[in-house]
Amino acid sequence: QRILLNIMKLKKTISFILILVLLCGFSRVVSIYVAKYLDTKYQRENGVIVGTNEIYIEKGDEAILLLHGLAASPYALKEIANFYATKGYTVYVPVIKGHGTSVFDLEKTNYLDWRNSAEQAYDKLSKNHSKIYVIGASLGGLLALDLASDHDVKGVVVLNTPIEFKSELSKVLPLVYLVSPYLIRGLFALEELPVATELKLYDSLPLKSAAQLLSYIEFIKPKLKNINAPIFVIQSVKDDLVELESASFILNNINSKNEDLLFLKNSTHINIIKEDREIFKQRSYKFINSLEVNNV
DSSP: OHHHHHHHHHHHHHHHHHHHHHHHHHHHHHHHHHHHHHHTTSOEETTEETTOSOEEEOOSSEEEEEEOOTTOOGGGGHHHHHHHHHTTOEEEEOOOTTOSSOHHHHHTOOHHHHHHHHHHHHHHHHTTOSEEEEEEETHHHHHHHHHHHHSOOSEEEEESOOSSBSOGGGGGHHHHHHHOSEEETTSSOGGGHHHHHHTTOOSEEEHHHHHHHHHHHHHHGGGGGGOOSOEEEEEETTOSSBOTHHHHHHHHHOOOSSEEEEEETTOOSSOOOHHHHHHHHHHHHHHHHHHHHTTO
């Protein structure tokens, strides 16, 4: 009878595991289908999402290199690019590899590809411009820090740059990947969807890319000590992804003697409201202009 009971328990355990496997498989299939469906909604020309091409505006000898975030594109930085162009700066917003086309292209890239995109953009500017300032948002902030640790950039401005995340999801990515290989935008933050659509962001994020972002952060941390360039760190107080401590971590681990910090009180990670966008433009310009005035 004991053997019979053990057999029944084993059958229940096996049934539970099979059901769990089936549910995981079903969830993965649904995730992939939704990601593919969302990816078809973008209007494209020659495989490129309309409006997401690189931005290059030639003006003067001083240049601004603008770097966009993960799942974003140059379009998200168009307003800032135009602002600096009116101030007489040459402005370049490159497309980071895997962006502006398809989320499935992003999934095929790693952080070395992203670094290479930023390096190529910097090299392009450095051939004809003696002063280069780098501005980066989110992933672009990490890329800006990376460039500043390796090159003689004249100044750095970073916005909502991730070092620590608010979500515990990053700690269980391998497990989540078994259930869903893509994070669907708006699934947990529906209010962000209109902003994401307006900025032409991908509607889903491959967990492989999220894992690469985490690896890149660990790659960047020991390089912060090599940064001597003047730096302006800006962080949204209501950032739903990045911990506020990320800003202080950056400032506490670099060797710059010229540092500034600004908190945007009413913006989230991707939704930088109009008033804060204006503050960002004016304060970042004041910071960069002061470096030029003082010949830093």
